Amino acid sequence: MRQSLRFGIGFSAGIGILAGYLYTVGAETVLARMTVVAPWALAIVALLVILEGLADGIGVWASIAPLGGGISRTKSVQFALAGDFFDTLSPAGPVSSEPIMARFFSVETETGYSEALGVRSTAKYVKSGVQVLFSGALGLFIFLDSPDTTPILVTLGISLTGLVLFGGLILRSRTHLSAGLVAVLSPLVRWISGLYRNQPYDRVVVETAVDQYWQRIVEFRETPRLLLLIAVGGLLEQLLTATALWVALTGLGFDSVFLPILVVIPLPQVASAVPIPGSLGAYDVLLGGALVVVTGVPSAVATAAVLLFRTLSLPFSALVGGICVGYLRGWRPRNKA
Secondary structure, three states: OHHHHHHHHHHHHHHHHHHHHHHHHOHHHHHHHHHHOOHHHHHHHHHHHHHHHHHHHHHHHHHHOOOOOOOOHHHHHHHHHHHHHHHHHOOOOHHHHHHHHHHHHHHHHOOOHHHHHHHHHHHHHHHHHHHHHHHHHHHHHHHOOOHHHHHHHHHHHHHHHHHHHHHHHHHHOHHHHHHHHHHHHHHHHHHHHOOOOOOOOOHHHHHHHHHHHHHHHHHHHHOHHHHHHHHHHHHHHHHHHHHHHHHHHHHOOOOOOHHHHHHHOOHHHHHHHOOOHHHOOHHHHHHHHHHHHHHOOOHHHHHHHHHHHHHHHHHHHHHHHHHHHHOOOOOOOOOOO
16 A cells, blocks of 8 residues: 555646646647657657666665675665656755655665665766766867857866865865764764664664765775776766657757767766756756757757657656655555664
């Protein structure tokens, strides 16, 4: 019964996200754009959206492999789609959704929450870093003599620099950060755990959890193959998304070069800074504007291509992801003495 309720909530949330998107951009606008695209292009874009969602399973499998016995490939896809649901629903994307997903990963692998959060934090960081690095390097190669694309290259450069500096700073100062986290989290964890445990967690438990978090991050240095798989999965997702947009533009009757589209795919990640579920509006504006700059297509065409892609990807992430979320284990805290 509870699973049916969770299924209903997930499905309803998916419908709500789609309704919010249609309200934001206008249902008539979406319908008008979709009716002018070639039917074959619509079908291919839908297929690519599905494949992009499934490709995320590669990184999920690789990141969870160090926990217990890992998870199966089928479970990896389920967790990837569930993660997409929370990415879409959460105001700050992976920043706020990964702490939610870590709960389900820890239950599935029978490991600690902090360990699951550690491997997933590493996976998201590596994935974003590789995508931005690849786009920046490719952008320098094909846009070097194009002044119009300078803002895009600068944005990619700043993003990559920020990721490197942030990661380095976090690792170098993790001892001080750990002390601060323990001081802040200990009373909070004790209060929350007291709601469902006879003996609430004490400070030692929090210290152990923080140490395990850092340990899981550092241990990836010993498994470069897993980091490579995470990177490959991220690049495959980027490739599929770029292909979907390229097909959408072609289906609208405008020929465009593929590589420039591939360069700008990571740019809308900036939209996750906007505290709106699904980055409704912000994602579309950023990606549509970037497509105009790098492909030279009219603004209306770029907007139509993005609308087509988002109209198919949001329902897939929300509805299919919501269904996957309904079948996850770990919704209730384990009541132990």
